[in-house]
Amino acid sequence: MAHETILVVDALQDALAAKTILVSHSFNVLTASTGDEALNLLESERVGMVLSEYFLPGKMSGSALVARVRICYPPTSVMLMTKVRDQVLDPAIPLLVKPFTPNALIQKVEGLLVENRQIAESLKAAFAWNRAAKQDLDSIRRTLDDNVKHSRRDRCIRFCARIREPGAWVPTVLVAEDDEILRYSVCHFLISCGFRVLQGVDGFEALKLSREHDGNIDLILTDIRMPGLTGIELLEIIDIERPKTKVIVMTGEDVRLARQTVRKPFELDDLLAEMVGALIRQ
16 A cells, blocks of 8 residues: 555645655655645646545535545545534544544555555455356357257258258248339249249238138238328238238338337348248247
8 A cells, every 4th residue: 555645635734744754754746735736737647535524625525525535536445534423424534633643644645545445446346257257158148049040040950951851831921112222133043932922012912812812811012101001001901801821021120019120121041030030830
């Protein structure tokens, strides 16, 4: 603790008296007479403790000063001095009653510095433990995510291989999307995976295809924002006319829907995983 810097905030005579005692015990000492002066020093100096008189000239009391120090400079210890024994003070702030002996001052200062250093070491150890724990959790989460991704991929591979087998059930998917490029990409991908695909350029065409299709439509994949008949309106009709059809909604909006949803932009493999999950779910 020797050579620790102490900032004494008090009237000049009292500050110099405290400085003499502290310097004799190898402390570095700075002095200030007001709270504003003390804060200016703290901006440029590394201080281990602020030792302040409670009653200071100016608008800032010693209590207000140490409160600012605790917020802005949390590693710095604080202590108040006062001649008024019955002064109502924050019990969490250490207090040294004037007049005090040199030994009382040194013991109090050294004790607080030791306590503050122990707290700092404990916090450092806690932060290090938390950091290590977070890294472990992140690693576990990445492993789980990878396992889930691989499991979904393997399930998709098995599913697509099965529907390509002779005589196998081939799911029929109705795609309703007004974005031509996205619609083409999705439909081309699903056909390459073995699906039977119907595609509508908007909600009205998708509804027409649904009504004209003689057979089951196992899943409808629709955007929610389309000209004319929106995806939500389309699904309200599909729910009545084809209640067994599974539904996945595509959207680039940050909205919460009661339907299974994929967020644009998406990877086609992720879309396939969602579709396979919906189709095999009872």
